[in-house]
Structure formats: C-alpha cells, structure tokens
Amino acid sequence: MTGADTILHMQGITKTFPGVKALQDVTLDVRQGEIHAICGENGAGKSTLMKVLSGVYPHGSYDGEIIFAGEPCRFSGIRDSESRGIVIIHQELALASNLSIAENIFLGNERASRGFIDWNKTNAAAADLLRRVGLRENPTTQVIDLGVGKQQLVEIAKALSKEVRLLILDEPTAALNDEDSEHLLDLLRGLRDEGITCVIISHKLNEVMAIADRVTILRDGRTIKTMSIVDDEVTEDKIISGMVGRDLDHRFPPHESHVGEEVLRIEDWTVHSPTQHGRVVVREANLNVRRGEIVGLAGLMGAGRTELAMSVFGRSYGVNISGRVFKDGKEVHLRSVREAIDHGIAYATEDRKRYGLNLIEDIKRNVSAAGLRKIAKSGWVDDNEEFKVADEYRQSMNIKAPSVASVTGKLSGGNQQKVVLSKWIFTDPDVLILDEPTRGIDVGAKYEIYTIINRLADEGKGVLVISSELPELLGLCDRIYTLSEGRITGEVSRADATQEGLMTLMTIGQEVAR
Amino acid sequence: MTSVAPTNADLALGTPSASEPGDSPRRFNFNLRQSGIYIAFALIVLLFTVLTGGDMLAPQNISNIVVQNSYILILAIGMIMVIIAGHIDLSVGSVVAATGAFAAVMMVNWDVPWPIALIVTLIFGGVIGAWQGYWIAYFGIPAFIVTLAGMLLFRAVTLMILGNRGIGPFPDEVRTLANGFTDGYLGNIGLGALGGADFFSILVGLLAVAAIVYTQWRTRAARQHYLQAVEPLPLFIAKIAIAAVILMFVIIQLARFRNLPWVLVLLAALVIGYSVMTNKAVFGRQIYAVGGNLQAATLSGVKVKSVVFWLFVNMGVLSALAGIIFAGRLNQANPTAGNAFELDAIAAAFIGGAAVQGGVGKVVGAITGGLIMGVINNGMSLIGAPSEQVMLVKGAVLLAAVAFDVWTKRRSGASR
Numbered sequence: 001m002t003g004a005d006t007i008l009h010m011q012g013i014t015k016t017f018p019g020v021k022a023l024q025d026v027t028l029d030v031r032q033g034e035i036h037a038i039c040g041e042n043g044a045g046k047s048t049l050m051k052v053l054s055g056v057y058p059h060g061s062y063d064g065e066i067i068f069a070g071e072p073c074r075f076s077g078i079r080d081s082e083s084r085g086i087v088i089i090h091q092e093l094a095l096a097s098n099l100s101i102a103e104n105i106f107l108g109n110e111r112a113s114r115g116f117i118d119w120n121k122t123n124a125a126a127a128d129l130l131r132r133v134g135l136r137e138n139p140t141t142q143v144i145d146l147g148v149g150k151q152q153l154v155e156i157a158k159a160l161s162k163e164v165r166l167l168i169l170d171e172p173t174a175a176l177n178d179e180d181s182e183h184l185l186d187l188l189r190g191l192r193d194e195g196i197t198c199v200i201i202s203h204k205l206n207e208v209m210a211i212a213d214r215v216t217i218l219r220d221g222r223t224i225k226t227m228s229i230v231d232d233e234v235t236e237d238k239i240i241s242g243m244v245g246r247d248l249d250h251r252f253p254p255h256e257s258h259v260g261e262e263v264l265r266i267e268d269w270t271v272h273s274p275t276q277h278g279r280v281v282v283r284e285a286n287l288n289v290r291r292g293e294i295v296g297l298a299g300l301m302g303a304g305r306t307e308l309a310m311s312v313f314g315r316s317y318g319v320n321i322s323g324r325v326f327k328d329g330k331e332v333h334l335r336s337v338r339e340a341i342d343h344g345i346a347y348a349t350e351d352r353k354r355y356g357l358n359l360i361e362d363i364k365r366n367v368s369a370a371g372l373r374k375i376a377k378s379g380w381v382d383d384n385e386e387f388k389v390a391d392e393y394r395q396s397m398n399i400k401a402p403s404v405a406s407v408t409g410k411l412s413g414g415n416q417q418k419v420v421l422s423k424w425i426f427t428d429p430d431v432l433i434l435d436e437p438t439r440g441i442d443v444g445a446k447y448e449i450y451t452i453i454n455r456l457a458d459e460g461k462g463v464l465v466i467s468s469e470l471p472e473l474l475g476l477c478d479r480i481y482t483l484s485e486g487r488i489t490g491e492v493s494r495a496d497a498t499q500e501g502l503m504t505l506m507t508i509g510q511e512v513a514r
Numbered sequence: 515m516t517s518v519a520p521t522n523a524d525l526a527l528g529t530p531s532a533s534e535p536g537d538s539p540r541r542f543n544f545n546l547r548q549s550g551i552y553i554a555f556a557l558i559v560l561l562f563t564v565l566t567g568g569d570m571l572a573p574q575n576i577s578n579i580v581v582q583n584s585y586i587l588i589l590a591i592g593m594i595m596v597i598i599a600g601h602i603d604l605s606v607g608s609v610v611a612a613t614g615a616f617a618a619v620m621m622v623n624w625d626v627p628w629p630i631a632l633i634v635t636l637i638f639g640g641v642i643g644a645w646q647g648y649w650i651a652y653f654g655i656p657a658f659i660v661t662l663a664g665m666l667l668f669r670a671v672t673l674m675i676l677g678n679r680g681i682g683p684f685p686d687e688v689r690t691l692a693n694g695f696t697d698g699y700l701g702n703i704g705l706g707a708l709g710g711a712d713f714f715s716i717l718v719g720l721l722a723v724a725a726i727v728y729t730q731w732r733t734r735a736a737r738q739h740y741l742q743a744v745e746p747l748p749l750f751i752a753k754i755a756i757a758a759v760i761l762m763f764v765i766i767q768l769a770r771f772r773n774l775p776w777v778l779v780l781l782a783a784l785v786i787g788y789s790v791m792t793n794k795a796v797f798g799r800q801i802y803a804v805g806g807n808l809q810a811a812t813l814s815g816v817k818v819k820s821v822v823f824w825l826f827v828n829m830g831v832l833s834a835l836a837g838i839i840f841a842g843r844l845n846q847a848n849p850t851a852g853n854a855f856e857l858d859a860i861a862a863a864f865i866g867g868a869a870v871q872g873g874v875g876k877v878v879g880a881i882t883g884g885l886i887m888g889v890i891n892n893g894m895s896l897i898g899a900p901s902e903q904v905m906l907v908k909g910a911v912l913l914a915a916v917a918f919d920v921w922t923k924r925r926s927g928a929s930r
Contacts, residue, residue, distance in 0.1 A: 316813060338815040347813065355813050358806035360873050369803055370814040376796045383794060384740045403743070423814070 007032040007197050008166060013064035015048055015057060022048045023062070023221045030166070035188060035198045037212035039205070039239050042301050042468035045221040046201045050168050054088040055081040069165070085165030089155045091174060095143045102126035102139035105158045129157040133187055148276060149180030156187065167191065168199045173207060174302045175276070185211050203300040205236040205507050217242035240507070244470055244499035251447060252475035255454040259478065260291035262329065263462040264345070264431045269323035271311040281307045281318060283486045289431060289462035294453060296473035297466045298502050299483035305466045306350055308483070309433045313347035314340035341370060344430035348420050350439060350466070356420040359409035363401060364390035366408050366419050371427040393422035398448060414445025421452060431462045438472060450476055470499045484508045550918060551867050555882050562893030569896055573771035576764060581693065583888035584777035585610065585836035587881055589859035591788050592832035594880035597863045599825055600805040600872030601650065601657035605664030606833045606859055610852030611672040613639045613837035618681035618847030621688065628685045636834045642668065643830020647823035665856070673849055682846030691780070692842030695773040711769035718774065719765030723758045730754055777839060789877045801825065805872030861908070862887060865915040886911065
C-alpha cells in the first residue's frame with residue numbers, strides 16, 4: 001500500500017477513447033516533496049494521465065482511483081483539483097497575453113473586497129510571487145511583452161498563488177533556450193526545498209537525470225516501472241530501453257522496396273517560428289527521398305518534424321525559410337501549396353480533423369478537393385466523374401462508408417485517414433509526405449494504411465513517413481532520419497536501426513549536436 | 515444534390531436524398547434539415563392564402579411579391595455565397611444607395627446612354643467590392659469590421675453624390691427593367707373560366723417546364739450511366755410533376771395580370787446561373803471548401819485569399835444591380851435608399867439554411883428565405899397588420915430558423 005510520505009497515489013487508471021485505449025491500469029505513486037519525472041514516447045499516455053489527475057477528464061470518464069494527501073478524490077473539473085492544490089501547467093501556455101502579469105496571476109482568483117478588485121493588494125501580492133520565482137518584472141507589465149521563458153515563470157507564479165501542493169509541468173522546457181531552462185530547473189529545485197511536490201513530463205532525458213528524484217516510465221498506456229534515480233542507478237539508456245521496450249507485435253505487410261532515382265532532396269533547410277521571433281524551428285536540415293523508397297522521419301514532439309514537412313510543402317509553415325529543394329534533380333521553388341501540388345508533392349497532415357478534411361462535406365468532395373482541376377473542364381466540375389473517382393477510391397482504399405455521399409465527419413478515424421490519403425493520391429504525386437498516417441486509428445486500419453503506403457512505393461513514388469511510433473518506422477521504412485530540436489541527428493538504414501539507437505539519436509540535446 | 519440548377523419550381527421539392535442510400539438510417543433527419551425550409555415556405559404561403567381568403571395567390575399579388583422583393587433576392591444571392599465562405603457583408607444597403615446614385619447622375623445629369631451607364635455602374639459596384647475584398651482577404655481585417663466601415667463610407671459617398679436630394683427620373687428602359695412586364699407579343703388566349711391570359715408568358719412557362727423535364731431526365735440518365743443510385747421513377751415523376759404544376763400556376767397567374775415581370779426573368783437567370791456556379795464550377799466548390807475548413811482548403815491548394823476577394827467583388831456587382839433596380843423602381847435615386855437591406859439579405863440567407871460557421875448553404879435556399887420574408891410582409895399587410903407586428907413575426911421566424919438548424923445539427927452530432 002501507500003507509504004506514509006506518499007502524497008499522490010493513482011491506482012488502476014484506465015481511460016478509453018473511441019477505438020483507442022489510452023491508459024490501461026496505470027499506477028502512479030508520487031512522494032511528498034519530490035520531483036517525479038514521467039517519461040514515455042509520444043502517445044504513451046503521459047498527457048492523458050495528467051489530464052485525468054487534474055480533472056480535465058472528470059471523474060466517471062475513467063476507471064480507477066486517485067488518492068491525494070490521503071483522501072480519495074473525484075474531481076469534476078480543473079477548479080475542483082486546483083482547490084485541493086493540484087495545478088497543471090500545460091505545454092501551450094494559457095496566459096491572456098493582453099493582460100498584465102498581476103492580472104494573469106490572479107485571473108479567476110481575484111484579490112477583491114466587496115466585488116471590487118483591490119489593485120494595490122493584487123500588484124503587491126504579485127510582486128511577492130514574482131520574487132519567489134525569480135522574475136524581475138513589474139507586475140503591471142503586459143504578458144505579451146515577455147519572452148516564453150518569463151511567461152513560463154508567470155505560470156508558475158500563478159500556480160503558487162493558488163497554494164499549490166502538487167505542481168504538474170508538461171514539457172516545461174520544450175520551448176525554452178538553455179539559459180531559461182537552467183533557471184527553470186533551479187526554480188523547481190527551490191520549490192522542492194519549500195516542500196512543493198513536482199511532476200514533470202519531459203522528453204529531455206538529460207534534464208530528467210539532472211532534476212528528478214524518481215522517474216516513472218509509461219509505454220502504450222501502461223506503467224512500465226518507477227525507478228529512483230539514485231538508488232536504482234538510473235541512466236539515460238535505462239530510461240530509453242524502458243520507453244521503447246515495445247516489441248514488434250504489430251503486423252506489417254511484407255514488402256521489398258525497389259529503390260530508383262532520387263525524387264526529392266532538401267538542402268540546408270532552415271525555418272524560423274512565425275510566432276516566436278528569432279526562434280529556429282528547423283536548422284540546416286538535409287534529406288533526400290528516392291523513387292520507390294519509404295523514408296522515415298523520427299522525432300519526439302516539438303522536434304520540428306511537422307514544421308519541416310509543412311515548410312517544404314509550399315511554405316505553409318514558418319518564416320525566413322532558407323535552403324533549397326530539388327525535385328528529380330532540378331531545383332524548384334515551392335512558394336505556394338498550389339505550386340507544391342503542381343510539382344507532384346503531397347502532404348497528408350497529422351491533424352486530419354483540423355487541417356485535412358472538410359468535415360461537413362461528403363467523401364467525394366473531400367477526395368476531389370486537392371485535384372479538382374483533374375475532373376473539371378474549363379472551370380466546370382464533372383460531378384458524375386467525381387462520383388466515379390471517389391467511388392473507385394472508396395473501393396480500392398476500402399473506405400467503410402455506405403456511399404461516397406456520406407459526410408466525412410461521421411466516419412471513424414481510420415476511414416477519415418483513408419479519405420485524406422485518397423485525396424492526395426488523386427493528385428497523382430511523385431512524393432507523398434505522410435505525417436503520422438496512423439495516429440489515433442485502430443490496429444486493423446493501420447495494417448491497411450501500411451499496405452497502401454507499400455503500394456504507393458511500388459508504383460515508384462517516394463514516400464516520407466513522419467511517425468512517433470518507432471516500431472512503425474522500423475516495420476515500414478527503408479531508411480530513417482532522426483530529428484532532434486530541429487536538427488537532423490542521424491540517418492539509419494533499416495538493417496542498422498533499433499528502437500534504442502533511434503531513441504538515443506532522437507533525444508540528443510543541442511549541446512551534443514553542436 | 516441536383517446537378518442542374520433548381521428553378522423556382524424546385525422550391526417545394528427539397529433535395530433528393532434517395533440517391534444517398536448511405537444516410538438511409540437517418541434519412542428523415544437529413545431530409546428535414548435540407549427541405550424543412552421549403553416545407554415551411556409552403557406552409558406559410560398556405561397560411562396566408564387562408565387568412566387572406568385567397569388574395570395571397572391573386573394574379574396581381576403574386577406579381578407584387580416578385581417585384582417588391584427582387585432587389586433583396588438579388589442581394590441574397592451574393593450574401594449567401596459570402597456567408598458560405600464564412601464572412602458577412604454589412605455594407606450592401608449603402609452600396610445599393612451609392613450605385614443607384616451613381617447611375618442616376620450618369621443617366622440623368624450627364625445623359626450617358628442607359629446601357630453604358632448600366633455597365634459602368636456594375637463596374638463601379640465591382641470596384642467597391644474589390645476595395646472591401648482587399649482589406650478582408652489580403653489585409654486580414656474581419657469582414658464584419660470592413661463592411662461596417664463600408665456601410666458608413668458608402669452612405670457618405672451617396673450623400674456626396676446626391677447632396678441630400680433625389681435624382682430622377684430614369685430612362686424608360688431602366689424603369690421597365692425594374693418595374694415593367696414583357697409585352698403581349700403573341701396576343702391573348704382564353705383560359706375558360708380564368709379569362710384571358712398572355713400567350714407568350716404561357717409559352718415561356720411551358721418551355722421552362724420542358725427544360726426542367728429535359729435537364730432532370732438527362733441528369734438522371736447520366737447518373738444511371740455512371741451506375742449511381744437514383745431515386746425511383748415514380749418519385750422522380752412526382753417531383754417533376756409538382757414542380758411543373760407550381761411553376762405553371764405562377765406563370766398563368768402572372769399571364770392573367772400583366773405578363774412576366776422583367777425582374778423575374780432577370781432573377782430566374784441569376785438563380786440558375788449562380789446555382790450551377792456554386793454546384794459545379796471549381797470556383798463554387800472552393801467557396802464551400804473555404805467556409806467548411808479554411809486550413810484544409812489552404813493545404814489543398816485553394817487560393818483562399820483570391821476566392822474571398824472575388825466573392826466580395828461579386829457581392830459589389832450584385833449590389834450595384836440591386837441598386838439600379840431599386841432606383842429604377844422608385845424612378846429616383848434617393849439618399850436613404852437601401853436602408854437596412856443588408857439585414858434583410860442576411861436574414862434571407864440564414865432563414866434559407868446558411869450556417870453561422872460557414873460552409874453550408876444554397877442559392878435556392880437564400881431565395882426561399884427571402885421569399886418567406888416577402889410573403890410574411892405582403893400577407894400581413896394584406897390582412898392589415900401593423901408594421902410592429904410584421905417586424906415581430908420576421909424576427910421570430912429568423913430566430914426559429916437558425917434555432918432549428920442548430921438543433922438538428924446538435925441532434926445529428928449526438929447520434930454520431
């Protein structure tokens with residue numbers, strides 16, 4: 001059972017989404033006054049677990065038990081968990097950028113008397129909190145004028161204002177530079193010494209090693225193990241082997257690639273963030289794809305995979321993009337999505353609901369969306385031809401829907417993904433960039449998607465697969481690039497690739513890569 | 515979805531969903547949402563026919579409803595397309611006034627021949643639309659703000675052109691377009707108890723029926739050729755028969771009065787043209803794509819900014835057309851012309867099934883929405899209701915129509 005110094009005990013947590021078991025019988029023990037790291041691949045269930053803990057998923061939407069400070073908890077929402085002293089700071093900061101620091105800190109928790117805000121009290125209390133987190137700013141400064149690192153500190157100050165007992169940080173340093181990260185880690189140590197317990201989710205294993213007392217590893221929605229950094233002599237390798245220990249039990253269709261000429265090459269590709277001035281998202285990336293070849297791009301969340309792909313695809317992401325793109329050996333300038341499509345490049349997004357499909361339209365209009373001109377004569381669409389084309393894809397891709405007039409919003413994830421793939425295959429591309437092609441879909445549909453990808457390669461197309469699932473890349477790809485913090489850190493052939501090797505390359509810090 | 519432009523006669527038909535066996539388990543819902551508006555229209559017409567003792571459907575009254583609402587209906591065509599793309603245009607009333615004033619100055623003060631003045635006015639409307647489209651599409655200001663500013667700007671332009679007085683009268687041709695009727699080219703024929711009717715009008719009606727039968731039959735045949743499911747033959751025939759009967763009834767009533775209003779001919783052409791465009795043209799498809807999911811459209815290679823820009827240009831041209839017709843009908847360009855027209859046009863689009871989030875809507879729906887309001891206006895004035903009651907009913911209808919839309923959407927969402 002739980003020890004005397006256990007502040008949080010989560011027992012048998014199971015959370016299912018339609019078609020996917022996100023958490024399965026997860027156990028988590030956090031001791032009073034420790035920094036507890038949670039590690040795992042993308043999709044391992046870390047964020048879901050924290051959302052269960054903080055009440056984002058209310059009691060009743062999951063199975064299992066949460067015991068906090070000795071009492072069983074049934075949170076109905078975030079406010080409920082916050083009132084008990086559990087505060088979560090999300091990766092995407094949730095500050096109102098046009099309000100001042102002080103207003104943000106006390107948002108929803110205003111220092112007021114008789115319904116009127118006492119601004120002197122508010123600003124004075126905010127100044128105290130800012131001192132505690134080591135942020136030298138005037139409490140009346142607007143948050144929009146602060147860098148990300150300082151905004152992170154404001155979030156922590158906000159948490160402290162709620163008399164936090166358990167602070168959860170989701171990837172707190174993902175967007176920070178080294179100096180800000182170092183300051184943040186120091187601050188967390190200081191908070192630990194004040195008796196505040198921290199749970200930190202991080203992909204940066206060197207950070208975990210530097211700061212955590214204990215680490216829990218999740219994999220595929222299950223707890224693998226909890227280790228004490230000192231007592232169990234934890235090393236980064238030990239964590240990695242826990243994270244990737246998944247066996248290749250997914251079935252992959254047998255496939256032999258017939259690799260031909262180079263079809264796409266990217267040289268010295270550098271992309272800057274459109275929202276954070278001066279931040280480099282992709283740095284001097286070089287990669288190539290050949291006809292008939294399936295190339296993988298592995299990287300953890302925030303490594304810049306999607307950003308790399310989208311910036312190549314007609315500059316749909318990023319600013320100050322530099323570098324060169326070669327198609328069939330000739331340099332091309334892809335200034336718009338239209339130009340990218342015309343040059344035979346297709347990009348199937350990782351977020352099909354937001355970026356891939358018009359969910360209120362039917363299958364046929366989604367399938368034809370990117371290649372509409374192929375079934376149009378001088379600007380007029382032949383809708384019978386459209387129906388025919390869409391129906392052919394419905395059959396060849398095995399889209400399970402009664403007819404192509406079914407609305408895509410009502411299809412399952414796997415079938416939606418097949419519609420997205422149909423849309424891009426219909427443009428008859430030479431290169432397909434598939435971003436997380438099997439995210440959120442069940443095993444059976446995954447197998448079908450793999451088969452489709454193999455078929456595309458056999459037709460002589462180059463395929464670049466971006467995936468968080470290492471076994472998927474190992475089972476599918478001829479060659480795998482690894483990306484870490486915007487840099488290509490490795491290129492491994494299928495024969496040489498192992499999950500541990502890839503994970504090591506994916507977690508290389510900037511210092512090492514430099 | 516009919517691939518041929520639905521005509522006025524299609525109003526009472528709804529959309530054939532029998533060709534969509536996929537949705538058969540919830541076909542009723544689906545049908546209700548799509549065709550609810552046409553059923554509502556039929557019920558409202560029926561209600562007022564009863565309340566007015568048949569005056570509602572009298573020859574002169576039908577003619578009045580068409581002529582009195584023509585400019586709102588023209589605006590509604592442009593507005594529904596803007597709304598489908600996820601935008602709004604609050605300036606159309608002021609643009610109607612400004613273009614009407616511009617046309618009047620050209621025709622009356624400068625003696626510009628009317629065909630040239632008409633074309634120049636349409637171009638002027640297009641330029642106004644381009645101005646607004648630029649700020650919305652390329653500069654990125656929400657349409658609500660740009661057109662709110664436009665509402666003030668173009669009212670000011672109107673006042674500058676007119677100097678606070680009306681300009682008229684317009685040339686006869688323009689008045690005829692706005693207010694006139696086709697001539698009795700072929701004389702009258704007797705219709706027994708109904709009395710005499712214009713033979714030409716009836717001939718046009720018969721040709722229209724023939725055209726509907728032909729195009730619908732061809733569409734059906736083409737679908738069968740592509741092995742698509744089509745509705746059963748009896749249903750198909752019944753639908754066409756209903757359409758033909760309604761169309762011929764309206765035509766005969768008009769033929770008994772003063773023949774076909776020219777604006778009806780113009781409107782029919784616009785409705786057919788824009789329906790086909792929104793359904794079958796690449797540009798039309800892109801409007802729905804932009805409104806349905808902006809990001810997905812962008813990533814599918816749709817030039818989103820250009821689509822939005824041209825939609826506002828189009829809205830400007832249609833506003834200019836409405837401006838000429840409105841001024842021609844009053845035989846005077848007036849500084850207060852077009853007041854609150856934007857609200858009527860927007861209401862028509864939403865009553866006609868447009869979704870607040872964009873991506874959904876049909877030209878025929880907006881026309882039906884506009885006619886519902888026109889019939890309510892007309893019917894209530896026939897029974898002598900005061901104007902505050904008319905406003906009350908119109909407000910309630912608008913709210914009910916959108917509430918119905920939200921409700922059906924939520925229900926279908928819940929059953930997902």
